Amino acid sequence: MKYLIGTRGSQLSISQTNWVVSELKKKNPDSDYEIKTITTKGDTDARPLFTINQKGIFEKEIDKAVAEKQVDFAVHSLKDVPSILPDDLILGCVPPREPFNDIFIxxxxxxxxxxxxxALIGTSSLRRAVQVSRKRPDLxxxxxxxxxxxxxxxxxxxxFDGIVLAQAGINRLGVNVKHTPLPIVDFPPSPGQGALGIVCRKNDTQTISMLQKIQDNNSRIAVESERALSEFVDSGCRFPVGAFAQINDDILDLTVIAYSIDGKQALVVKKSGNKSNPYQIGKEAAEELQRKGVNDLAKDWRAKLDEWNK
Structure with missing residues (x-):
């Protein structure tokens, strides 16, 4: 059986997809895999990510190719995948997650x-920009x-004097560069950071079964709680929210921190529960954030973003 895989053409995307192929071949030695690179809106639009008023800018075109059967499945950085997919698609697999912390170079x-x-610090992420400013307002x-x-x-x-990146990115690329890990208490990551998401057609049971052979169940459970949060609280490039879930035995602990656009306010929510209910834990965290006034934090975000981007 031969499978055609859709992904972006960046070196990181290709490295991630090649890793997925190598893992799949271990479990499916009789199958062949071919990679097809697809250009997305995020690859061609040079504006800062937070100013692009569209979700899924790094995956929409690729997932469309999956839905239209141009490719069999797609490999994404999970943080780029919207929490709600089109009805005909499914998150078919979450392989073992890399460390989800950020680093400073x-x-x-x-x-x-x-x-x-x-010092001049570069980042494409509104979340990271706010976190840096909170830690070092003199930068x-x-x-x-x-x-x-x-x-x-x-x-x-x-x-630039320094930049903030995800640890997972340099791990997957094998980049040998001196860096300092940033503590997650000050730099909680984007929901899903460090994980890969493999998207396929909902009715393609053969492909789903094949992909499931490389799924890491605890990684999937953790990111499901973080992604559930994103259904109810707008996170990502346009609103600074950090979230991470950790599993100890059967208990899932989810920590969420939402920031005001100027970084002066932070709302912290921690939820725990049995790992069999990740969606419910994420939903409860979002509901508590809303009770604490998370929507008020974003009132003046546009003016601050324009100021930051000058």
């Missing part, structure tokens, strides 16, 4: 704590676009 090996006052934070390698090169070339 600087030219001279400085940490976020030790880097000089006024300048500006938007940066480009793939992982491009961003690292902008630090090495002195265009």
């Amino acid at each position: 600087s030219k001279n090996g400085d940490t976020l704590d030790t880097i000089k006052k006024g 300048q934070v500006k938007t940066i676009r480009g793939n992982v390698e491009t961003r690292i090169n902008k630090v090495q070339d002195g265009i």
